[in-house]
Amino acid sequence: MNNRTIKMELLPTLAPVYGGGLIVAFLPEDYVLPENIRAFAIFKGSKQRQLTEARVSVEDNAFHAVIPDHEPPEEVEVSVYIQLPSGEGDTIASERFTYYLDQTCYLARYLAASVHKLESLEDWDYIQGPNFSLEQEDFSTLDERLTSAFQHLILPLDWNLLGDHDELIPRETLFHFAARLGLSTFVTLLLEKNGAQECLALRNRHNELAESIARERGFEGLADLITDPHAHGVIRWESKEQIGPTTVLKQHSFGTISTSSHPYLDTWPPIEKEIEALTATSLPPSSSLPLRYNMNSTWDEALEESPSSRTQSMFHSESYDSEFASPDSLF
Structure with missing residues (x-):
């Protein structure tokens, strides 16, 4: 595969640290996607990295995914990784994204x-x-x-x-x-x-x-x-399974699955292992996301519901160093 990483457009460009909203990644119009691929959104920060499977929208040349939670509030890199039917995969696009405290x-x-x-x-x-x-x-x-x-x-x-x-x-x-x-x-x-x-x-x-x-x-x-x-019949809001020394597989109540990992000795776990865990746990996304993110709604509705529609003055990068920064300061 081509190792060149291209720029993409993200909508929205920021979200609260607890995640949960819809994100859409648009590729350039002239980029031709291979057929029968699976796609994954990677959110990589300074201390934590999340992977979640994305739905491929060929008609829009875009990918749709649910935003995972993340710590600390910071600017991260969002990348799209695609996997061919042969199992070969590569990162094709990336852009910056911000997590904030609301x-x-x-x-x-x-x-x-x-x-x-x-x-x-x-x-x-x-x-x-x-x-x-x-x-x-x-x-x-x-x-x-x-x-x-x-x-x-x-x-x-x-x-x-x-x-x-x-x-x-x-x-x-x-x-x-x-x-x-x-x-x-x-x-x-x-x-x-x-x-x-x-x-x-x-x-x-x-x-x-x-x-x-x-x-x-x-x-x-x-x-x-x-x-x-x-x-x-109360069910768990979220379940977690340790799949590696610094990697957890998380299943959310609204139907999505993601992995969360941390670097060990300044080295991140192999992405391929996390993708293998995700694909073994779930089928490829259907034409619609889980109920609360049904893509039958319009883009305007998705935008209206997204955190980016709120005032950006709510984001303060220094907030992580405030009195609320750690569990110890709460109690």
């Missing part, structure tokens, strides 16, 4: 730290204020974004929904918070955490259970989930 990231970190401070979730003036702009939130997507952002956090192994408090003191818990906003997907993630069962039984200072708050606000399905999680 207000959903900061909200997730505030919520994770709140378990150690009993009054944190009662301060709705602060939660709705400029730090998180909850009053201006798009609640149609908040549940999924917040769940992804919380899943992305590197929490201590002993992190517990009850925090450091052994006594079951009445308080506003993360389940109460989720019940007020109807965050059912977020609840499925919380149900996996240490202290979930005890936390579900906690009443707040107004003697309310999370379940009763959900029903009062009309979230009957969420109330039923909180009342009896096991009866509703």
Whole structure:
């Protein structure tokens, strides 16, 4: 294959560190793609590299993929690697892409730290204020974004929904918070955490259970989930499998699979091994991406839903060095 790497156009050009949006990579119009290929998007940063399979769109000379999560927030290189039916493969195009911290990231970190401070979730003036702009939130997507952002956090192994408090003191818990906003997907993630069962039984200072708050606000399905999680077949938000010394295979709840790797002694694991793991785990992408990224929607809709449609002032490269930079600073 030709070893020349060409420039491509990315849409969008930036995303929050928890990923999850749609990215489209456009090749030059005069570039002729080989037939019957499989394609992979590679996101390579300073400390982490992700691979995920992309759908080939011959009519647009483009590739469609779901953006994986990444740390730290930084500019990375996105490359497209194609594999021929013979198994031969090569990187054909690359472009720069930016991961940033958005207000959903900061909200997730505030919520994770709140378990150690009993009054944190009662301060709705602060939660709705400029730090998180909850009053201006798009609640149609908040549940999924917040769940992804919380899943992305590197929490201590002993992190517990009850925090450091052994006594079951009445308080506003993360389940109460989720019940007020109807965050059912977020609840499925919380149900996996240490202290979930005890936390579900906690009443707040107004003697309310999370379940009763959900029903009062009309979230009957969420109330039923909180009342009896096991009866509703709650599944894991994300599963991980170690496939190499520094490489993990991740399967996401919305149907995509990716690998995440780190360099060892300044050497990255062979890309071919990760591609082999991806192709062994999944069939080639069909003509449509998973339901939440169905390409029957227009490009305008994809753009409207992408993080790049938000103001770029939310991206601050120095944020990674802030008080939220590490799990230790949260607790």
